[in-house]
Amino acid sequence: MFRVTKPEGAYQIELEDVPVPEIKSSEVLIRTERTLISRGSEIWRRYAREEAIDPAIMGYSLVGSIVQVGSEVDDLSMGERVAAIAPHAEWVAVEVTHSPINPSVVSLPGDVSSEAGTFWPLGTSSVMWMDDLDAAEGDTVVILGQGLVGSGCMQALRARFDGRIVAVDAIPARCELAARLGATDTVDVSKEDPVEAVKAMTDGELADRVVYTVGGRSGGRAFEQAIDMVKRGGLIQVIGLYEDAPLPLDSGKIQGKRILGGFLDIGKRLQASDRSIQLIADQKIKVDEMITHRYDFKRAAEAYDMLYNRLHECMGVVLEWQ
Numbered sequence: 001m002f003r004v005t006k007p008e009g010a011y012q013i014e015l016e017d018v019p020v021p022e023i024k025s026s027e028v029l030i031r032t033e034r035t036l037i038s039r040g041s042e043i044w045r046r047y048a049r050e051e052a053i054d055p056a057i058m059g060y061s062l063v064g065s066i067v068q069v070g071s072e073v074d075d076l077s078m079g080e081r082v083a084a085i086a087p088h089a090e091w092v093a094v095e096v097t098h099s100p101i102n103p104s105v106v107s108l109p110g111d112v113s114s115e116a117g118t119f120w121p122l123g124t125s126s127v128m129w130m131d132d133l134d135a136a137e138g139d140t141v142v143i144l145g146q147g148l149v150g151s152g153c154m155q156a157l158r159a160r161f162d163g164r165i166v167a168v169d170a171i172p173a174r175c176e177l178a179a180r181l182g183a184t185d186t187v188d189v190s191k192e193d194p195v196e197a198v199k200a201m202t203d204g205e206l207a208d209r210v211v212y213t214v215g216g217r218s219g220g221r222a223f224e225q226a227i228d229m230v231k232r233g234g235l236i237q238v239i240g241l242y243e244d245a246p247l248p249l250d251s252g253k254i255q256g257k258r259i260l261g262g263f264l265d266i267g268k269r270l271q272a273s274d275r276s277i278q279l280i281a282d283q284k285i286k287v288d289e290m291i292t293h294r295y296d297f298k299r300a301a302e303a304y305d306m307l308y309n310r311l312h313e314c315m316g317v318v319l320e321w322q
Contacts, residue, residue: 003089026097029068036118044242123276126152150213158182215240
């Protein structure tokens with residue numbers, strides 16, 4: 001079978017031919033149909049690094065069918081179509097019974113396509129983050145960044161919150177998509193200063209909540225803007241990761257403001273998982289509009305190259321294994 005690997009040397013993606021894994025009694029074996037590439041963790045933390053990366057952490061959003069079930073696994077069966085926390089590979093063995101992530105594998109209802117099912121992990125995290133945000137009626141919430149994470153958070157928030165949601169991005173197409181997916185307002189950073197735009201929208205009151213989902217090279221500047229656009233007593237939720245440098249933290253500017261790291265309480269994950277699948281099934285997280293490209297898995301290197309070098313052209317990139 002083939003799996004995606006990142007050997008030593010930046011910007012290297014290869015396919016490695018390895019034996020089909022043998023499962024333990026607490027695992028299931030899945031034949032892969034589709035996987036979703038995570039630009040944040042896979043591009044900035046893996047593809048762009050010089051060191052070789054463990055293939056086990058190359059990807060975490062997979063859909064396929066169960067072909068073998070370990071003797072300790074009670075709630076999954078042969079032939080079941082599932083989503084799993086698993087890397088890009090034709091076959092994967094996934095820990096179920098003793099996994100630190102609960103659930104690590106979930107059954108997909110018939111009205112959720114295999115492509116849409118790859119968004120289950122992102123949807124689950126988005127639900128949990130937006131629950132922690134605790135936005136109240138009348139709040140103005142700004143979401144900085146409208147990549148997969150920012151868009152997922154925006155839609156999960158819209159599903160439970162009727163207030164103002166301002167989506168901010170530097171790519172015009174993403175701003176246009178955010179407007180279609182439920183943002184009340186959008187700010188195109190390539191055309192206007194986002195801090196000034198938020199001031200104008202709120203008559204100088206600024207935002208009650210700012211969700212930072214940027215990362216990458218522009219992460220530092222975006223975080224400075226997050227601090228400048230949140231009001232005194234407001235909250236900045238930091239979800240973006242993998243910046244090239246530490247985030248700038250001006251001790252004078254953060255006085256009277258709260259900063260929340262993107263913590264995920266694993267005790268709440270099971271319920272959030274069910275809600276994620278339902279949001280995807282109900283098209284409240286509109287996966288079809290988030291997917292821009294599909295590649296045969298043998299062209300994985302091209303997919304990673306596009307996500308790194310031609311970001312303005314793409315968003316959700318799916319690898320097809322069957």
